[in-house]
Amino acid sequence: MSSARIWHVCDGEQQMERVESLTGAPRSTFRRNEQVVTFLPESRVAVAEKRESLGLFPNLLHANDSSIAQFYGVRATGHERVAGFDADVLQFQPADSLRFGYRVWSEKKTGLVVKLQTLDGGGRVLEQAAFSELQLDVPVSMSKLTQMMGNTEGYQVEKPEMVKTTAAAEGWVLKQVVPGFKPMSCYKRLVGATGAGANHESTLQWVFSDGLASVSLFVEVYDARRHSQPGNQAVGATHMLTRRIGDWWLTVVGEVPPQTLVAFAQGLERKK
Numbered sequence: 001m002s003s004a005r006i007w008h009v010c011d012g013e014q015q016m017e018r019v020e021s022l023t024g025a026p027r028s029t030f031r032r033n034e035q036v037v038t039f040l041p042e043s044r045v046a047v048a049e050k051r052e053s054l055g056l057f058p059n060l061l062h063a064n065d066s067s068i069a070q071f072y073g074v075r076a077t078g079h080e081r082v083a084g085f086d087a088d089v090l091q092f093q094p095a096d097s098l099r100f101g102y103r104v105w106s107e108k109k110t111g112l113v114v115k116l117q118t119l120d121g122g123g124r125v126l127e128q129a130a131f132s133e134l135q136l137d138v139p140v141s142m143s144k145l146t147q148m149m150g151n152t153e154g155y156q157v158e159k160p161e162m163v164k165t166t167a168a169a170e171g172w173v174l175k176q177v178v179p180g181f182k183p184m185s186c187y188k189r190l191v192g193a194t195g196a197g198a199n200h201e202s203t204l205q206w207v208f209s210d211g212l213a214s215v216s217l218f219v220e221v222y223d224a225r226r227h228s229q230p231g232n233q234a235v236g237a238t239h240m241l242t243r244r245i246g247d248w249w250l251t252v253v254g255e256v257p258p259q260t261l262v263a264f265a266q267g268l269e270r271k272k
Contacts, residue, residue, distance in 0.1 A: 003132075009140040016145045030149035037149050046155040050162055067180035068211040071095050072102075080105060082114040083134040092212065097121065098179060098260045099213050100237060110136065118237040118255060126237040127255070161190040167206050168271070172219065176267040178260065180210040208264070215254030215264060222249040232258060241265055 007018040014033060021027040028039045031051075038047045068074075073093040080089055087105040094101050101123070105115035115130035165188045167173065189203045204219040222244055230243040241252045241261040250268060252261040 007140050007145065009142050009145065011142060014142065016140075016142050016149075018145055018148070030145065032146065032149060037152070039152075039155065044155050046152045046157050048152075048157055048159050067182070068092075071099065071180040071210055072212065077103075079108075082107075083131040085114060085134060087114055096179065097257060098263065099210060099256055100126065102212060105130075107136075112136075121257075163188045163190065165204075167204070170204050170219075171271045172204070172206070173269055173271050174264070174267045175269045176263075178208070178215075178263045178267065181208040181213075181215060181264075182210070183207070184209050184214070213254060213256050213260075215252065215256055215260065217264060217268065218251040218253070219245075219268075220249050222247055232261075234258070246270060 002024060003022045005020045005022060009016050015031075017029075017031040019029045019031075026041045028041075030037045030039075034050050036049055036051045040046070072095065075091050075093070077089045077091050080087055082105050086108045088108060090104045090106060092102040092104065101119040101121075103117040103119060104113055106112070107114050114134060116128070117125050118127040120126050164186070166186050167183075170186075170188065184207045186204070186206045189205060190201075201221060204217075206217040206219075208215045208217075227242070227244070227249045231241075233240045237255040239254065239256065239258050239261055241250075241258070243250050243265055245268065248270070250265060252264050254261060
């Protein structure tokens, strides 16, 4: 179990958020729209990068053009109180075995997701996220959060270089579509030496979503020193699959059943 304190504010154009981890190693993350800065006090490192929000509690429903209605059945199951607020409880039942089910608690007046459970095929809870204390319409200062986000004095600022691209441009194709999952974004992360004429290695990240669940494909050059035997891992609802594709190493991660990751891995193909 982990816990965090969250501040979130929106002025109609800009969204800002501060997430402070209360368990594990100290960590504070600031997000302004797609710009993210993560402060790691123990190492005095601040990581500044660009990220697209996808499937982050409580911002669960990401895409309007999603496959939710086609691949999930939805029914109301009652009303409960969460963190002192009245909420409607909705059950999302998957239509196939490629995705998990969900139980969602939605605050009655605002629709904010205040509690979320991820369920396996037997209805057992694999993972749960919820507010324990919640205050709505609190005057959070966007200018103060902006100032805190920009105060990197005393920190070594790292800026991982990310280039927006397409899988096709990088020589990859998904020869068989996994039902319901649509491509959301594709980035190439550059690592290695910096400066003019420097050699860079890159990792491709291709993200898919069905509106509730998301899957990320990471592709990099195979290196026998770093890449162990292919395998599978699971932590809660998150599953990971690794395998070698010729001269490449593939890692597939998502909060989906293992067979969904297998379908993505089998469908990925290097263009000739």
